[in-house]
Amino acid sequence: MNASVNETEWEPSAELATTLIQTLGALVGVFLSLLTIVGNVLVMIAFKTDKTLQTISNYFLLSLALADFLIGCISMPLSLVYILANYWPFSALLCDAWLAIDYLNSNASVLNLLLISFDRFFSVTRPLTYRARRTTRRACAMIAGAWLVSALLWPPWIFAWPAIEGRRTVPADQCYIPFLESNIWVTISTALIAFWLPVTLMCVLYWRIWRETERRYKDLTALVLVSHSLSSSRNSSQGHAAASVSCWQKCCAGKTAASQTSIAMSGETPPTSDSIYTIVIHLECANNEHAATVTMLNTCDA
Template sequence: MDAAAGNLTAVNATAAPGAGAASGPEELWQTLVRERAPLAALLLLFSAATVFGNGLVIVAVARERYLHTATNYFVTSLAVADCLVGLVVMPFSAAYEVANHAWFFGIDWCDAWRSLDVLASTASILNLCVISLDRYWAITDPFSYPARMTGRRAAALITAVWVCSGAISFPAIAWWRAVRPEHVPPYKCPFTENLSYLIFSSTISFYLPLFVMVFTYYRIYRAAVVQTRSLKLGTKQHTQLVITHSQVLRKD
């Protein structure tokens, strides 16, 4: 910490008012936390609520056998991804925000944290995409859906989601380090600005799932409209038949 104390000028430039008098990283951190304690408490509350809510989903599906369906497995996978966000990503993001974008945890954990952020966010979006596909298959082809969406196929889709998310996140650490400037300023946690990686990752983890979800939910909406019309038409025809039958009985 003594060597790091000489680099506090870069941190003090972004620190909250009153933090400039800090003489070391520990004092600076304590000052920032003290002055921005309400913000820190609010952000940590969001993190705890995220973990608690998604943890309840995981426990419920794990304990209740009647919830062991393909759809609920996808929901559980989504809850695991969101729990990872609440446990690992959000607390350090809160600390980063409270410290006015000063990073006190080292460059190695910075890269790992950024990678976990990409992993969990991508897994969350891809799980939403798989859920939309699952609902699309269930509604548009309800008779063959149980045979199509078996437990083994659901497990394969969940595995594909996490493998794809991991392939986008963890190997990218080497890429980030290769393309960024050689020297990272003290107490900074930069994210890569490499355009190729940003386009590739955003396409796989956002734009492609967005297109799939818009398509599937539009088709689900159209199928729901058709089924609603069919139900209304069937009800009207049934009502007309009942009235006609009643009139015939009265004439007799």
């Protein structure tokens, strides 16, 4: 009797826990879906209204925002219903359409991320040649190529697979891609090509970008240090040259004064207003001062 009572008490509590988990999952799913939709709508509105944002690099971000917006509008809500209901409540045609749109947008999102990685890599490693060739038309062509590859890779096979097999093998209450479930090698190869290979390339590209940025930072730091060193050396050389000129000027002034004193003490009358000796001293000092000035100018040019 106690066992039956415990079972009776357990069933409502288990149902209540399941209901709470489903409710919490529904709230989280709706929140994430709305967050995805609103965030990407804001990105597209900003690109449309602000002319300064309409750059070539941001075209790739616009394409990525469009892919994620479609995922938030179509893929995530239907996926949430499928998970919470634990079965597919809609038609087989809607199942195939949902799968085709979901895989197309997801693959396009990954390829757009890869295009952004390549664009940043070439902008950093080849700033002159790549930026000269990068145009809006070429960017749009690359974006169209990413969407075209995704459109050819998934929707045709999803819609044509029942005709290829001769019948629909997916149960009416289930929704999945049959060729991914029936063959493990197809699943692995598809995951490698559609996801792991692009992600690996992105990691390698961003690692190369980081290495190039670090190398340029070190080169810039070394250049600044050399510039400061040359500036200090130039200022020091200019100071030495100016001191030498001043010293020669004082020496010449002393020699001139001494010569004039000597003449005055001797009592001799100079032939002109200045003595010949004083003129010779002035010529010597002028020659020395000119040499000092030339030395200073050569130092500054160096």
